[in-house]
Amino acid sequence: MIALVDCNNFYVECERLFQPRLSNKPVVVLSNNDGCIVSRSNEVKQLGIPMGIPVFQARDELLFEGVEMFSSNYALYGDMSARIIATLRQFTSAIEVYSIDESFIELPKDKDKDKDRKAHCHHIKETVKKWTGLPVSIGIGMTKSLAKLANKVAKKYTSGVFDLVNHPRHEKVLDYIPVGDVWGIGKRYTEKLNQHGIETVYQLTRADDKWIQKHLTITGLRIVMELRGIPCLPLELTPSPKKSIGRSRSFGRSVTKIEDLKQALAMHVTSAAKVLREEGSVASCMQVVVETNPFVEPYHGKHITAKFETPTASTPAMIKCAHEGLMRIYREGESYTRAGIYLTDLCSENAIQASLFCEPNTERSRDVMEVVDKLMVRFGRHKIKWASEGLKQKWAMRQAHLSQRYTTKWDEILKVGV
Amino acid sequence: MIDLFPFLGRMPEGVKIWVVPYNDSNALKIPLFESVKAGFPSPAEDYLDACLDLNDLVIKHPAATFFVKVDGDSMIDVGIESGDVLVVDRALDPINTSIVVAIIDGDFTVKRIHKDKGQLFLVAENIGFDPIVITEEMDFQIWGVVTFVVHSLR
Numbered sequence: 001m002i003a004l005v006d007c008n009n010f011y012v013e014c015e016r017l018f019q020p021r022l023s024n025k026p027v028v029v030l031s032n033n034d035g036c037i038v039s040r041s042n043e044v045k046q047l048g049i050p051m052g053i054p055v056f057q058a059r060d061e062l063l064f065e066g067v068e069m070f071s072s073n074y075a076l077y078g079d080m081s082a083r084i085i086a087t088l089r090q091f092t093s094a095i096e097v098y099s100i101d102e103s104f105i106e107l108p109k110d111k112d113k114d115k116d117r118k119a120h121c122h123h124i125k126e127t128v129k130k131w132t133g134l135p136v137s138i139g140i141g142m143t144k145s146l147a148k149l150a151n152k153v154a155k156k157y158t159s160g161v162f163d164l165v166n167h168p169r170h171e172k173v174l175d176y177i178p179v180g181d182v183w184g185i186g187k188r189y190t191e192k193l194n195q196h197g198i199e200t201v202y203q204l205t206r207a208d209d210k211w212i213q214k215h216l217t218i219t220g221l222r223i224v225m226e227l228r229g230i231p232c233l234p235l236e237l238t239p240s241p242k243k244s245i246g247r248s249r250s251f252g253r254s255v256t257k258i259e260d261l262k263q264a265l266a267m268h269v270t271s272a273a274k275v276l277r278e279e280g281s282v283a284s285c286m287q288v289v290v291e292t293n294p295f296v297e298p299y300h301g302k303h304i305t306a307k308f309e310t311p312t313a314s315t316p317a318m319i320k321c322a323h324e325g326l327m328r329i330y331r332e333g334e335s336y337t338r339a340g341i342y343l344t345d346l347c348s349e350n351a352i353q354a355s356l357f358c359e360p361n362t363e364r365s366r367d368v369m370e371v372v373d374k375l376m377v378r379f380g381r382h383k384i385k386w387a388s389e390g391l392k393q394k395w396a397m398r399q400a401h402l403s404q405r406y407t408t409k410w411d412e413i414l415k416v417g418v
Numbered sequence: 419m420i421d422l423f424p425f426l427g428r429m430p431e432g433v434k435i436w437v438v439p440y441n442d443s444n445a446l447k448i449p450l451f452e453s454v455k456a457g458f459p460s461p462a463e464d465y466l467d468a469c470l471d472l473n474d475l476v477i478k479h480p481a482a483t484f485f486v487k488v489d490g491d492s493m494i495d496v497g498i499e500s501g502d503v504l505v506v507d508r509a510l511d512p513i514n515t516s517i518v519v520a521i522i523d524g525d526f527t528v529k530r531i532h533k534d535k536g537q538l539f540l541v542a543e544n545i546g547f548d549p550i551v552i553t554e555e556m557d558f559q560i561w562g563v564v565t566f567v568v569h570s571l572r
Binding site for chain 1: 482487500509519525526
């Protein structure tokens with residue numbers, strides 16, 4: 001039996017924990033560079049301001065309604081997320097951390113009575129709230145897909161815990177939920193299913209296996225099996241190695257000089273390469289992307305892919321490659337608003353196949369990177385830099401509404417008037 | 419891919435690929451010192467313990483522990499002074515006479531809680547401050563229990 005523990009309006013609630021004056025007020029958190037709304041308080045949801053909308057499109061309404069805006073404070077959200085997971089670990093070691101604000105947990109066998117299970121989950125919910133100050137909702141089901149559905153119901157219609165296992169009106173509940181709400185059924189599949197008269201989850205569970213496999217592939221069939229209560233997606237207790245690592249961000253203001261683009265790319269490479277090495281992986285390909293404002297014509301966007309003859313995790317080698325790629329796609333006079341890199345075709349560094357015509361990844365380059373990584377851990381990410389990242393980043397992110405890093409920086413901890 | 423570069427699909431160029439040959443010449447060359455062993459081994463080598471960690475002493479529930487900085491002198495008689503850092507444990511249940519971080523009508527404060535004949539008070543530890551009576555109209559909440567004070571003597 002699986003429960004999905006999902007935070008309610010996670011980023012907004014992290015801000016509220018340290019600024020209680022925000023409770024019961026409309027609050028939003030904005031994406032990187034203050035571009036779009038990525039988290040909304042219930043008050044904002046009630047105003048009908050949609051998720052993901054660019055701020056400039058909602059500006060008048062946000063101002064008129066007195067909505068408090070915050071830039072993404074990922075240092076804070078990341079730390080609060082780790083606290084929630086640590087709190088959950090006292091209940092079970094079987095946890096799959098699915099995203100920054102969602103975790104699947106396996107429920108203990110001795111809690112298989114309906115009443116016990118529900119009480120246990122209420123206890124988990126209250127403990128997380130007490131310890132971390134953050135509200136969560138819990139959905140319980142026989143499978144991950146059902147737990148996810150139950151969580152949606154829990155958020156919308158209950159006090160925070162909903163149990164689909166042995167639910168007396170199980171079919172009725174499933175018949176109430178549209179197929180589009182199912183985890184893994186996107187917009188295209190939803191349209192296709194609706195065309196064939198399948199609108200609710202219950203109808204989907206009754207569909208013919210062969211038909212599903214034909215129209216939704218084997219992945220879709222697996223989802224349907226899960227919805228029928230047959231586990232097909234086991235808990236992933238250890239995070240599987242990433243298949244690709246991307247870093248991209250829009251600039252605070254548009255950039256025309258190639259030097260500024262080079263700095264931004266170097267910064268992205270440094271950050272992605274560090275993650276790559278932490279996973280013990282090397283990359284075979286790197287994609288470099290630059291683009292102008294997509295909302296303004298004429299739009300100019302280009303990307304190019306480099307293939308490393310020998311897969312690598314060396315930051316200087318990759319920065320050099322990113323710059324070479326940039327030279328090939330850069331056009332003078334364009335006002336670029338976004339640049340990024342994407343490392344793909346990752347494999348374990350132990351499994352590198354040496355290319356016939358060159359030496360395998362040398363020990364020396366790896367040693368250098370090890371020293372750099374250790375220095376970064378010891379002195380902090382921003383104390384040691386590759387020269388190509390630049391010291392003054394004129395194009396730095398716009399974060400006009402950033403709150404303090406209350407839990408990770410001594411000079412930014414909560415100050416209390418006593 | 420879609421998430422990162424939502425507008426990639428609009429890009430007119432097809433995927434170009436070029437091959438980067440392996441080249442070590444641009445790698446940094448930093449000498450590495452290996453630890454050198456010479457002379458006699460230390461007799462204490464087999465008895466080495468990890469250093470004492472102050473966190474073990476003051477933090478019982480790491481996931482629930484927060485630090486806050488004090489600004490003001492209403493708790494001065496109990497040794498909480500302006501500029502001190504408090505260790506606050508949210509996992510603990512406050513008892514009568516606990517010192518807590520509390521929220522009254524949207525503002526944080528630090529006081530001792532005191533329950534008397536069903537009435538809840540927030541009491542300062544400084545003669546110049548009157549106790550606050552917590553009434554039903556107030557928006558009152560206990561944020562966490564203060565367990566330690568970090569006070570610099572210099």
